[in-house]
Amino acid sequence: MTGYGRGEVTSQGIRFVVEIKTVNHRFQELVLRLPQGWMSVEEAVKKVVQPVVRRGRADVFVHVEGVGKPPCSLSVDWGLVDLIVQSATEMAPRYGIKTPPTAAELLQLPGVLKIEETRFDPQALEEPLLEAVGLACKALATMRKxxxxxxxxxxxxxxxxxxxxxxxxxxxxxxxxxxxxxxxxxxxxxxxxxxxxxxxxxxxxxxxxxxxxxxxxxxxxxxxxxxxxxxxxxxxxxxxxxxxxxxxxxxxxxxxxxxxxxxxxxxxxxxxxxxxxxxxxxxxxxxxx
Structure with missing residues (x-):
C-alpha cells in the first residue's frame, strides 16, 4: 500500500529526520538509506519498520545534522606550512624573490587546509534516532489507514x-x-x-x-x-x-x-x-x- 510518513527528533544538539515512502510490491522489501558511518544501526531501524510494513516496498531515508553546529571543521597542517615557508625563504635570495608567500596563497596549496565533516557516534545516538523512526512509522500508518x-x-x-x-x-x-x-x-x-x-x-x-x-x-x-x-x-x-x-x-x-x-x-x-x-x-x- 502506498504511503508516506515523516518523523523528526532533536536531541543533544542533533536533529534526526526520518522519511518513509511505501509503494506496492508482492513481498516485503525494505531499503534503508543511512548517512555514511551509520550502518551499525541498520538492523535496529529495520526492527522498528518491519512490523509496520509487512508487504510492499519501503524506502527509509535517515538524515542526521547538527543544530547550531558547523557541518564540518577546518584545520591547518602546520608542519607542512613550516616546510613550505622554509623552502620559500631559501628560494627567495636564490631567485631574487622579494615578496614572501601570503596566507591566502599558502591555504590554496594542496594539503595545507584539512576539511573534516562533523562526525557523530551512532551507538550513543541510537535512542533518539529510533524515536524519529517510530514517529515516521506512526505517520505512515495513519496515512495507510x-x-x-x-x-x-x-x-x-x-x-x-x-x-x-x-x-x-x-x-x-x-x-x-x-x-x-x-x-x-x-x-x-x-x-x-x-x-x-x-x-x-x-x-x-x-x-x-x-x-x-x-x-x-x-x-x-x-x-x-x-x-x-x-x-x-x-x-x-x-x-x-x-x-x-x-x-x-x-x-x-x-x-x-x-x-x-x-x-x-x-x-x-x-x-x-x-x-x-x-x-x-x-x-x-x-x-x-
Missing part, C-alpha cells in the same frame, strides 16, 4: 456488484434451458415427421443440454467466495492481501467456467462485467498487506 478505508469501501461495493451479477445469471439460467428446448422443438417440427417417441427425444436432448449447461454449483461457490471475502475484510486483524488474492483467483475461475458452460449472450455479458470487476479488485488487492 485512510487509504485502507477507501480500499475497503471500494472492494465492498464491487463485491455487491458481483452478487448482483450472480443473481442475474441465476435468474437467466433456466430461461436458457427453456429457450434451447423451444428451439429444438421447432427444428424437430420442421425436419422430422411426427411419430411416436419424438417428444422423448426432445426431452432427452434438453436434459443433456441442461446437464452440460448447469451452472448452479459454480454460482453457489462464487457466492460463497464473495461472502468469505466480506468476512475477511471485516473481521481480520492480520495481513490479508494474499488471502484476498487467492479468493479473487477462485472467483475468476468460477466466472470463467460459468461463461464457458452457459452458451448464452446475456449470461456472457454478465460474465464480462464480473471479470471486469474482478480485475479491478485484484488491482486494488495488490495495495493491501
Amino acid at each position: 485512510r487509504e485502507g478505508e477507501a480500499l475497503y469501501r471500494d472492494l465492498v461495493d464491487r463485491s455487491e456488484n458481483l452478487k448482483r451479477y450472480g443473481n442475474e445469471i441465476r435468474e437467466r439460467a433456466p430461461q436458457v434451458i427453456q429457450a434451447f428446448r423451444e428451439r429444438l422443438e421447432r427444428r424437430m417440427e420442421e425436419w422430422l415427421e411426427r411419430e411416436a417417441g419424438w417428444m422423448d427425444r426432445i426431452t432427452g436432448e434438453a436434459a443433456l443440454f441442461a446437464d452440460k449447461a448447469d451452472i448452479e454449483e459454480e454460482l453457489t461457490r462464487l457466492g460463497s467466495h464473495i461472502d468469505q471475502l466480506g468476512v475477511v475484510l471485516l473481521h481480520s486483524n492480520e495481513p490479508i492481501g494474499r488471502q484476498l488474492d487467492f479468493l479473487l483467483q477462485e472467483m475468476n475461475r468460477e466466472v470463467n467456467t460459468i461463461g464457458s458452460k452457459a452458451n448464452d449472450a446475456k449470461i456472457g455479458a454478465f460474465v464480462v462485467e464480473c471479470k471486469s470487476e474482478l480485475e479491478k479488485m485484484r488491482e486494488q488487492v495488490q495495495n493491501i498487506e
Whole structure:
C-alpha cells in the first residue's frame, strides 16, 4: 500500500529526520538509506519498520545534522606550512624573490587546509534516532489507514456488484434451458415427421443440454467466495492481501467456467462485467498487506 510518513527528533544538539515512502510490491522489501558511518544501526531501524510494513516496498531515508553546529571543521597542517615557508625563504635570495608567500596563497596549496565533516557516534545516538523512526512509522500508518478505508469501501461495493451479477445469471439460467428446448422443438417440427417417441427425444436432448449447461454449483461457490471475502475484510486483524488474492483467483475461475458452460449472450455479458470487476479488485488487492 502506498504511503508516506515523516518523523523528526532533536536531541543533544542533533536533529534526526526520518522519511518513509511505501509503494506496492508482492513481498516485503525494505531499503534503508543511512548517512555514511551509520550502518551499525541498520538492523535496529529495520526492527522498528518491519512490523509496520509487512508487504510492499519501503524506502527509509535517515538524515542526521547538527543544530547550531558547523557541518564540518577546518584545520591547518602546520608542519607542512613550516616546510613550505622554509623552502620559500631559501628560494627567495636564490631567485631574487622579494615578496614572501601570503596566507591566502599558502591555504590554496594542496594539503595545507584539512576539511573534516562533523562526525557523530551512532551507538550513543541510537535512542533518539529510533524515536524519529517510530514517529515516521506512526505517520505512515495513519496515512495507510485512510487509504485502507477507501480500499475497503471500494472492494465492498464491487463485491455487491458481483452478487448482483450472480443473481442475474441465476435468474437467466433456466430461461436458457427453456429457450434451447423451444428451439429444438421447432427444428424437430420442421425436419422430422411426427411419430411416436419424438417428444422423448426432445426431452432427452434438453436434459443433456441442461446437464452440460448447469451452472448452479459454480454460482453457489462464487457466492460463497464473495461472502468469505466480506468476512475477511471485516473481521481480520492480520495481513490479508494474499488471502484476498487467492479468493479473487477462485472467483475468476468460477466466472470463467460459468461463461464457458452457459452458451448464452446475456449470461456472457454478465460474465464480462464480473471479470471486469474482478480485475479491478485484484488491482486494488495488490495495495493491501
